Amino acid sequence: TVRIQLSPATPSKLSSASSEASAVPPSFGASGTSSEKLDHTPSTASSASTAAPQSNPLLGSSRQQRILISESASALGEKVSALVCARALETPRLRIALTVGMTSRNAYLSVQRGWQRGACDLASCHFYLFDEFYGPPASLSASTANRSNDATVASSASAAFAPLKCSIDSKSAAAPHFYELREDFLASFPMEQIHRPPPLLSPALAASEYREVLRINTLDLAILAIGPGGRVGWIRSLGEDQQFVNVVDLESEPEQQNKNYGACVTMGLSDVMRIKEVILLSVDRNKSRVVRDVLEEVESGHIRSVAAYLIANHPNIWVLLDSAAASELKHKDAGPQAQVYKDFTFLTRSHDLPSNKNVICISPHPDDTSISAGAALALLADRNHVYSCVATTGHHAYIPGADSPAERIKVRELEAANEAHLLGAAVDYLRLPLYDRSGSQYNEDDILLLVEYFRLREPHIIFLPHTADTHPTHRNVLRAVLGALSQLLSANHQEALKQSPAATESTLSIELFMYEGPWSLFPPRGYNTVCSPPSDMFSKKMAAIDAHVSQTGRTPYGKAAEALAVLRASLVPEQDLAGFGEQPPKLEDKVELFYRVVLRTPSDVAKLV
Numbered sequence: 001t002v003r004i005q006l007s008p009a010t011p012s013k014l015s016s017a018s019s020e021a022s023a024v025p026p027s028f029g030a031s032g033t034s035s036e037k038l039d040h041t042p043s044t045a046s047s048a049s050t051a052a053p054q055s056n057p058l059l060g061s062s063r064q065q066r067i068l069i070s071e072s073a074s075a076l077g078e079k080v081s082a083l084v085c086a087r088a089l090e091t092p093r094l095r096i097a098l099t100v101g102m103t104s105r106n107a108y109l110s111v112q113r114g115w116q117r118g119a120c121d122l123a124s125c126h127f128y129l130f131d132e133f134y135g136p137p138a139s140l141s142a143s144t145a146n147r148s149n150d151a152t153v154a155s156s157a158s159a160a161f162a163p164l165k166c167s168i169d170s171k172s173a174a175a176p177h178f179y180e181l182r183e184d185f186l187a188s189f190p191m192e193q194i195h196r197p198p199p200l201l202s203p204a205l206a207a208s209e210y211r212e213v214l215r216i217n218t219l220d221l222a223i224l225a226i227g228p229g230g231r232v233g234w235i236r237s238l239g240e241d242q243q244f245v246n247v248v249d250l251e252s253e254p255e256q257q258n259k260n261y262g263a264c265v266t267m268g269l270s271d272v273m274r275i276k277e278v279i280l281l282s283v284d285r286n287k288s289r290v291v292r293d294v295l296e297e298v299e300s301g302h303i304r305s306v307a308a309y310l311i312a313n314h315p316n317i318w319v320l321l322d323s324a325a326a327s328e329l330k331h332k333d334a335g336p337q338a339q340v341y342k343d344f345t346f347l348t349r350s351h352d353l354p355s356n357k358n359v360i361c362i363s364p365h366p367d368d369t370s371i372s373a374g375a376a377l378a379l380l381a382d383r384n385h386v387y388s389c390v391a392t393t394g395h396h397a398y399i400p401g402a403d404s405p406a407e408r409i410k411v412r413e414l415e416a417a418n419e420a421h422l423l424g425a426a427v428d429y430l431r432l433p434l435y436d437r438s439g440s441q442y443n444e445d446d447i448l449l450l451v452e453y454f455r456l457r458e459p460h461i462i463f464l465p466h467t468a469d470t471h472p473t474h475r476n477v478l479r480a481v482l483g484a485l486s487q488l489l490s491a492n493h494q495e496a497l498k499q500s501p502a503a504t505e506s507t508l509s510i511e512l513f514m515y516e517g518p519w520s521l522f523p524p525r526g527y528n529t530v531c532s533p534p535s536d537m538f539s540k541k542m543a544a545i546d547a548h549v550s551q552t553g554r555t556p557y558g559k560a561a562e563a564l565a566v567l568r569a570s571l572v573p574e575q576d577l578a579g580f581g582e583q584p585p586k587l588e589d590k591v592e593l594f595y596r597v598v599l600r601t602p603s604d605v606a607k608l609v
Contacts, residue, residue: 067319077110085120097222099130108185129196134203135262197265211245226282230305234266243270285324292328347531355383361463364477366416367548372515374541375533381424392435418547440473442480450484466514486605514595518560529594565590
């Protein structure tokens with residue numbers, strides 16, 4: 001017998017369901033079909049645009065996507081320097097792809113200054129040219145052409161930085177991009193740490209060899225720039241011929257761009273998608289319209305340009321803009337409404353919230369729902385079926401006048417029902433057996449009970465404690481929930497395989513929002529979602545906390561939850577959304593934080609475990 005007490009306020013499709021295991025309806029996999037799966041390779045070369053995710057890519061996902069606006073190009077350069085130095089400390093033998101141009105060059109100078117200050121050591125890093133010109137003008141002198149001999153420019157990584165030179169003329173070198181970088185940023189690195197298309201081969205052969213180099217070497221970081229029309233370097237379209245290292249015919253390009261060269265060997269779009277982390281830069285007012293158009297493509301889902309495709313699809317990308325390049329963005333100083341602050345999801349009344357979804361909040365104790373997620377749930381309850389799922393009875397808590405476990409259970413579950421009513425939710429009681437074991441250790445029976453409960457409720461969204469929560473009951477309830485979700489996703493995948501042997505994942509997807517509480521805060525960078533609720537929704541949260549009279553008289557949980565919400569609203573905008581010293585976005589004066597992740601496969605669950 002499955003001991004689940006369902007709320008009578010259930011959706012009509014569950015109105016006849018019994019709490020017995022024999023009454024469980026069919027699997028709920030079909031209700032959670034994913035709309036966020038991203039294909040890293042456009043399907044056709046001829047189409048002008050690619051299929052984009054149906055959900056807004058700027059509103060958060062499992063991808064790491066950050067869009068930051070700096071006041072000036074120099075401030076932007078410092079951000080690039082901080083990122084590169086941080087990655088070099090993590091991975092001393094960092095592999096970095098570099099482009100040329102003034103936007104990238106200024107960023108490299110900032111990185112160079114960071115190295116000179118001792119912020120990091122780049123001596124072991126390897127560098128890969130993003131592209132290179134071929135077919136220099138016939139007027140090149142023999143002495144200039146002979147500069148392709150690498151031995152003439154070899155040096156030691158331990159050597160001091162050479163003076164920066166700004167007078168290089170790209171028309172006077174047989175490999176202009178290499179020498180531009182060589183005379184600036186790469187002056188002190190030995191040749192074995194600099195990788196590029198072979199300069200003495202034909203463009204076709206050079207592309208073939210460089211393609212193999214990138215195939216066997218996974219790059220860690222790329223520093224790129226948004227170019228005219230949203231191109232990135234010489235990747236001009238999303239066509240199949242632009243996916244891997246290829247040769248671009250420059251004959252038809254204007255002299256201002258082709259520098260009188262005939263061909264360019266460039267990395268391709270799929271090459272960039274394989275790079276672990278990408279920094280995409282744009283500075284100056286002459287790029288403001290391009291930036292606006294690219295981000296509008298991402299927001300609308302109608303992807304046409306290379307830059308928009310990378311922003312929407314790359315698993316780990318930074319987009320760094322100075323204020324001039326961002327000058328045509330709507331509401332760029334208005335806070336989350338601009339949707340350009342890092343990779344955060346925002347739950348506010350002004351954003352498109354989910355609707356007609358089954359939302360479950362797993363509450364390890366009867367009062368965790370309101371303390372940790374009350375405002376977000378009140379906000380969602382207007383358009384969705386929201387359930388507070390009380391996982392344990394909470395009878396270990398001291399309650400004056402309630403001497404027996406049965407009496408304490410009755411008090412606490414009545415308070416949980418009042419809490420749910422104030423939030424606009426229904427309440428379910430699971431009474432997981434783990435609560436009465438030593439250390440609240442979970443077993444298979446807890447997992448099976450949760451499996452049956454999820455099959456009954458068919459959740460699209462689940463709120464639950466975060467993975468760093470140290471409370472033993474919270475931690476074990478979380479692990480039992482993840483175990484149940486892993487079983488459901490695995491079973492759904494098996495069903496999908498019966499329909500299509502080529503299926504690689506479940507047809508089910510479940511969106512998790514992991515919450516913090518006053519007793520167990522998120523660690524730094526441990527959250528990616530901000531709920532900025534209007535005052536009436538936060539008032540519902542406070543009233544719901546106060547419904548737990550037996551607990552708030554002992555411990556002022558309401559004061560603690562409100563203080564945490566005020567603290568987060570005071571610091572998060574500048575600390576995480578804008579950057580120290582910069583214009584922070586405008587939020588309500590009290591916020592809740594969550595870590596959002598979408599689960600589609602058991603391996604997604606394993607990462608959380």
